[in-house]
Amino acid sequence: MPYIPHDEEETAAMLAAIGVDRIDALFDEIPQHLQTFPQGVPEGLSEMALAREFEERAAAQPSLRSFAGAGAYAHHIPAVVPELIGRGEFYSAYTPYQAEASQGTLQVIFEFQTYIARLTGMEVANASLYDGASALFEACLMALRLRPQQRSILVPRYLLPHWREVLDSLLPLQDVRCIELDADPQRGTVRLPAQAPADAAALIIPQINALGLLEDVDALQRWATDQGLLSIAVVQPLSLALLREPGGWGESGADIVVGEAQALGIPLNGGGPYCGLFACRRDMVRQMPGRLVARTRDAAGRVGYCLTLQAREQHIRRGQATSNVCTNQGLMVTAATIALASLGAHGLREAAVRSHRQARSLLAALLDLKAVRRPWDGPFFNEFVVRFPISAVQLRDALLADGILAGVPLAELGLGEDGDLLIAVTERVSDEDIDDYRAAVGRILEQ
Amino acid sequence: MESIFDLDHHREPVTADLDIPAALCRQHPLDLPNPSELEVLRHYTQLSQRNFAIDTHFYPLGSCTMKYNPRIAHRLANLPGFADIHPATPAQAQQGLLHLLWDLQNGLAELTQMAAVSLTPAAGAQGELAGVAMIRAYHHARGDFQRRRMLIPSAAHGTNPASARMAGFTVTELPTRADGDLELAALERELGPDVAGIMLTNPSTLGVFERQIETIAERVHQAGALLYYDGANFNAILGRVAPGRMGFDVMHLNLHKTFATPHGGGGPGSGAVAAAAHLEPFLPLPRVQREQDGRWRWLGRADRPQSIGRLNAYAGQIGVLLRAQAYLRRLGRAGVKRVSSYAVLNANYLLKELQRVGYRAAFPQRRASHEFLLTVEDLHRQTGVRALDVAKRLLDFGIYAPTIYFPQLVPECLLIEPTETESKATLDRFVAVMAQIRQEALEQPELLKGAPQRLKLGRLDEAWAARHLQLVQER
Numbered sequence: 001m002p003y004i005p006h007d008e009e010e011t012a013a014m015l016a017a018i019g020v021d022r023i024d025a026l027f028d029e030i031p032q033h034l035q036t037f038p039q040g041v042p043e044g045l046s047e048m049a050l051a052r053e054f055e056e057r058a059a060a061q062p063s064l065r066s067f068a069g070a071g072a073y074a075h076h077i078p079a080v081v082p083e084l085i086g087r088g089e090f091y092s093a094y095t096p097y098q099a100e101a102s103q104g105t106l107q108v109i110f111e112f113q114t115y116i117a118r119l120t121g122m123e124v125a126n127a128s129l130y131d132g133a134s135a136l137f138e139a140c141l142m143a144l145r146l147r148p149q150q151r152s153i154l155v156p157r158y159l160l161p162h163w164r165e166v167l168d169s170l171l172p173l174q175d176v177r178c179i180e181l182d183a184d185p186q187r188g189t190v191r192l193p194a195q196a197p198a199d200a201a202a203l204i205i206p207q208i209n210a211l212g213l214l215e216d217v218d219a220l221q222r223w224a225t226d227q228g229l230l231s232i233a234v235v236q237p238l239s240l241a242l243l244r245e246p247g248g249w250g251e252s253g254a255d256i257v258v259g260e261a262q263a264l265g266i267p268l269n270g271g272g273p274y275c276g277l278f279a280c281r282r283d284m285v286r287q288m289p290g291r292l293v294a295r296t297r298d299a300a301g302r303v304g305y306c307l308t309l310q311a312r313e314q315h316i317r318r319g320q321a322t323s324n325v326c327t328n329q330g331l332m333v334t335a336a337t338i339a340l341a342s343l344g345a346h347g348l349r350e351a352a353v354r355s356h357r358q359a360r361s362l363l364a365a366l367l368d369l370k371a372v373r374r375p376w377d378g379p380f381f382n383e384f385v386v387r388f389p390i391s392a393v394q395l396r397d398a399l400l401a402d403g404i405l406a407g408v409p410l411a412e413l414g415l416g417e418d419g420d421l422l423i424a425v426t427e428r429v430s431d432e433d434i435d436d437y438r439a440a441v442g443r444i445l446e447q
Numbered sequence: 448m449e450s451i452f453d454l455d456h457h458r459e460p461v462t463a464d465l466d467i468p469a470a471l472c473r474q475h476p477l478d479l480p481n482p483s484e485l486e487v488l489r490h491y492t493q494l495s496q497r498n499f500a501i502d503t504h505f506y507p508l509g510s511c512t513m514k515y516n517p518r519i520a521h522r523l524a525n526l527p528g529f530a531d532i533h534p535a536t537p538a539q540a541q542q543g544l545l546h547l548l549w550d551l552q553n554g555l556a557e558l559t560q561m562a563a564v565s566l567t568p569a570a571g572a573q574g575e576l577a578g579v580a581m582i583r584a585y586h587h588a589r590g591d592f593q594r595r596r597m598l599i600p601s602a603a604h605g606t607n608p609a610s611a612r613m614a615g616f617t618v619t620e621l622p623t624r625a626d627g628d629l630e631l632a633a634l635e636r637e638l639g640p641d642v643a644g645i646m647l648t649n650p651s652t653l654g655v656f657e658r659q660i661e662t663i664a665e666r667v668h669q670a671g672a673l674l675y676y677d678g679a680n681f682n683a684i685l686g687r688v689a690p691g692r693m694g695f696d697v698m699h700l701n702l703h704k705t706f707a708t709p710h711g712g713g714g715p716g717s718g719a720v721a722a723a724a725h726l727e728p729f730l731p732l733p734r735v736q737r738e739q740d741g742r743w744r745w746l747g748r749a750d751r752p753q754s755i756g757r758l759n760a761y762a763g764q765i766g767v768l769l770r771a772q773a774y775l776r777r778l779g780r781a782g783v784k785r786v787s788s789y790a791v792l793n794a795n796y797l798l799k800e801l802q803r804v805g806y807r808a809a810f811p812q813r814r815a816s817h818e819f820l821l822t823v824e825d826l827h828r829q830t831g832v833r834a835l836d837v838a839k840r841l842l843d844f845g846i847y848a849p850t851i852y853f854p855q856l857v858p859e860c861l862l863i864e865p866t867e868t869e870s871k872a873t874l875d876r877f878v879a880v881m882a883q884i885r886q887e888a889l890e891q892p893e894l895l896k897g898a899p900q901r902l903k904l905g906r907l908d909e910a911w912a913a914r915h916l917q918l919v920q921e922r
C-alpha cells in the first residue's frame with residue numbers, strides 16, 4: 001500500500017482498541033447510499049511506471065531557448081537554490097504557527113521581507129502573496145481601505161493584460177472599477193489626463209510596462225501625489241538592480257509596491273508556482289494583506305522570530321480580515337531569498353547588466369534585417385517589441401522548429417499589430433543564441 | 448543564528464554602459480550583502496535544521512493534513528521538460544504538460560462526482576473566492592440580483608467568511624448543536640430570497656461528519672440558494688463519499704492537503720475548483736480542453752464567455768498540480784480509498800487512546816473523521832494549564848503541536864489529525880507523551896507554562912513583537 005505503513009496485525013489491534021471489527025464500520029455515521037466507489041479512476045502505478053509516464057510526457061514537448069517574457073523570465077537559477085529548497089525541513093513544514101519549532105522558516109521570511117524592502121526602497125514587505133497579479137489585486141483593495149470614500153483604480157493601458165484581467169474579474173465583486181489611462185501612441189507610455197476622476201483611490205504605475213518600455217516614474221508619482229492619489233508601483237525585482245527603486249520615485253516615493261518575484265530563483269514551471277511580492281509604507285502596515293514576520297525574544301532575551309499582527313488575518317478576524325489569503329508561496333519565498341543571497345548585490349547587478357546588454361545586442365541584430373523595425377523606441381531594460389513584416393504568431397510558430405521560443409506575439413495579449421513580437425532577453429542568452437535567433441528569423445523572412 | 452546580512456565580502460562594482468536615462472536609474476548601490484556560496488549553503492542548511500517538518504517530526508496539525516509528501520512527485524514535477532516551460536509557450540509545444548493537467552482535471556472530477564474542474568486557484572482560499580464568485584455569477588445570469596448573503600457555520604475556517612466578503616457578500620454565521628451537527632432550525636430561519644448560498648465543510652472543522660447533509664442540501668436548494676463545499680477535509684472521505692453526491696454545487700480541493708503536495712513552510716498550495724454542470728460555464732480560466740483531433744489546448748474567454756475570469760497571471764500552480772497528479776496516479780482507484788480508510792482509522796484509534804489516558808473529546812458521542820477535537824478545559828480549571836501550554840510542551844518531545852483554539856467555539860481545544868501515513872508505533876508514542884504531559888500538568892503545571900524547555904529558544908514573546916514591530920533587518 002503506497003505510503004501507508006500498517007500491517008494486518010496492527011490494523012486489527014487498532015480496530016480492537018476502537019471496538020469495531022472492520023474499517024468500514026468507522027464510516028457508520030455516513031448514510032450508506034452516499035458511499036460510492038470511484039469507478040472512473042484508473043488503477044495505481046508502481047513508482048517505476050509512474051516515472052516512465054511522466055518522463056514520456058516531459059519528453060513530448062520540445063526543449064526551447066526562451067525569449068518569451070510578459071511577466072515570466074528564463075533567468076539563471078543558482079544551483080544552491082533547488083538543492084536547499086528540496087531539503088525536507090523547508091519542503092515539508094507547515095506555516096510557522098508554532099514559532100519555537102519553525103525558526104528556520106521564520107528567519108527566512110524575515111530575510112525575504114528585508115531583501116524586498118531594500119530592493120524596492122520601502123519600509124516594510126510581507127511574506128508573499130500568490131503571484132504578482134494577485135498581489136496587485138490585493139494592493140488595489142488595500143488602497144481602497146485607505147481611501148474608503150473612493151471606488152476606482154486608474155490602470156494604464158499597458159499594464160500586462162493578464163494582470164488587468166485579474167483586476168477585471170475580482171474588483172467588480174466589490175463594486176470597484178478600473179479606469180483605463182490612455183497611452184501615448186508614439187511613445188507607448190502613459191499619457192496623463194489633466195485631472196484624475198473624482199472617485200479614484202490609486203494610480204497603478206508599472207515600471208517596465210507591457211511593451212517592455214520604461215515609464216517616466218517621477219512624473220507619474222508626482223501627478224499621483226498632486227491629485228491626492230495613492231500610487232501602486234508594479235516592478236520586476238531583478239530590474240531594480242539597475243532601475244530606480246519605487247521608494248525613491250518623485251518626492252514622496254510610491255505608497256505600495258507589488259511585483260512578480262519569479263525572476264529570483266524560481267523556475268518557469270509553465271506559469272506557477274511563482275511568488276507575489278508586496279511592500280508598503282510602515283504607517284500602512286495594519287492594512288496590509290498576508291503574513292508578516294517580526295523579530296522578537298524569549299524570556300531569557302534570546303532573539304527569535306514569530307508571526308505578527310495576526311489580527312489582520314482571516315484566522316483571527318474572519319470576515320473583517322484584510323484579505324482571505326492563508327496559504328501563501330512559502331517555498332518560493334525560500335527560493336527567492338536564497339537566490340538573492342547567492343547572487344548578492346554584485347551578482348544581481350551583473351545579471352541585470354548582462355540581460356540589458358544582450359537584449360540590446362539582439363535588438364540591434366534584428367533591426368539589421370530588412371523591413372524589421374521597432375514601433376516604440378523608448379528606453380527598456382531587457383524586453384522590447386519588434387514589428388516584423390509577417391505575422392508574429394506565424395514567425396513564433398516557425399521558430400519552434402529551431403528550438404527557439406521567439407517571444408510573445410502582442411496580438412495574443414490583445415495589444416499592438418499583427419507583426420508585433422514582445423521579446424525578452426536574460427543573462428542566459430549567449431552571443432551564439434543571438435546569432436541563431438537572427439539567422440532563423442532571416443531565413444523565415446526570406447521565404 | 449547570525450543573519451545573512453552580516454555575511455558580506457567586498458566585490459568590485461560591475462561597471463556598465465547602460466542605454467537607460469540616468470533619471471530612471473538607481474542612484475545608490477544596492478544595499479545587499481555578498482556572502483560566499485559556501486556561506487549561503489551553510490546559513491540556509493542551518494536554518495532548515497531549526498524547523499520541525501513532516502520529514503523530521505510527527506506533525507499532527509489538525510485541518511492541515513500533514514501526510515508524507517512523496518519524493519517521486521517532487522522529482523517528476525522538476526523534470527526539465529516541465530520546469531522550463533514558459534507560460535506563453537503555444538499549446539502545440541506543451542502537449543505533454545496539458546495531457547497531464549487534463550488527466551488531473553478528470554481524476555478530480557471523478558473523485559468529487561462533479562461535472563468539470565478548473566485547476567487555476569492558487570490555494571484553498573482562492574478556490575473559495577472562485578466558488579462563491581461563481582455562485583454570484585450564477586444568480587446574476589438568471590437575473591437574480593438580490594442574493595447578497597452567504598450562510599456560514601460559526602465553526603468554519605476563517606477563510607470562508609473572508610472569501611465570501613471578498614466576493615461582495617455579507618455573512619451570516621450559523622450555530623452548531625452540542626453534538627457537532629448544524630442547527631437546522633437556524634438554517635431554516637435564515638434561508639430566504641436574499642441568500643445566495645451556504646459554505647460547508649464536511650466532515651466539519653469539528654472533526655465529525657454532518658449527518659443532516661442531505662436535508663440541508665434539500666432545504667438550501669428549495670430556497671433557491673446553492674451549496675459550496677470547502678474541501679479541506681476531503682482526506683476523510685477520499686474515494687468513498689463524493690461532494691457531488693452529497694448535493695454540493697461547487698467546491699475546492701486543497702491539493703496541498705489531500706493530494707500530498709508539500710506545504711513548503713506556508714505554501715505554495717493549490718485550490719482546484721470543481722463544479723456541477725449548472726455552474727460549469729462560470730469556472731475560472733484557463734482550463735484544459737481536449738479537441739476532436741485528440742490534441743489539448745487552453746480554454747479562454749472566447750470559449751467560456753460567462754466565466755468569472757482569471758484569478759492569476761497564468762494557469763495556476765502547475766508544479767503543485769503535477770505533484771498532485773503523480774500522487775493520484777501512483778495511488779489509483781484502490782489507493783485513494785485506502786487513504787480515507789487509514790486516515791480515519793488512525794484518528795479514531797488515537798482518540799480512543801487519548802481518552803483512555805484521561806483526555807476529553809469535545810464530541811465524545813461521535814465517530815472521529817480523519818481528525819478530532821480534544822478540550823483541555825478540565826485541566827485549565829484544575830491547574831491553569833491551557834491548550835497553548837500543552838502544545839508548547841509537545842515540542843519538547845519532538846512532536847509538532849496540533850492546531851489550537853480552532854474552531855473557536857470549543858474552549859481550550861486541540862484539533863488533532865494524524866493522517867494515514869503515520870504508523871501505529873508513532874501514534875502510540877504520541878499517546879505516551881500526551882499521558883506524561885497530562886501528568887506534568889497535574890503535578891508541575893509551571894513546567895508546561897514555561898514550555899518549550901528543551902529547544903534552542905524558549906517561548907517567544909508575541910506581544911513584544913507586535914509592540915516593537917521589527918519587520919526588517921536594520922542597517
Ligand SMILES: Cc1ncc(COP(=O)(O)O)c(C=O)c1O
Nearest residue numbers: 326327510570571572604679716
Ligand atoms: C477548513 C479549511 N478551509 C480552508 C482552508 C484554506 O486553505 P488555504 O490555506 O489553502 O488557503 C484551510 C487551510 O488552512 C482549512 O483548514
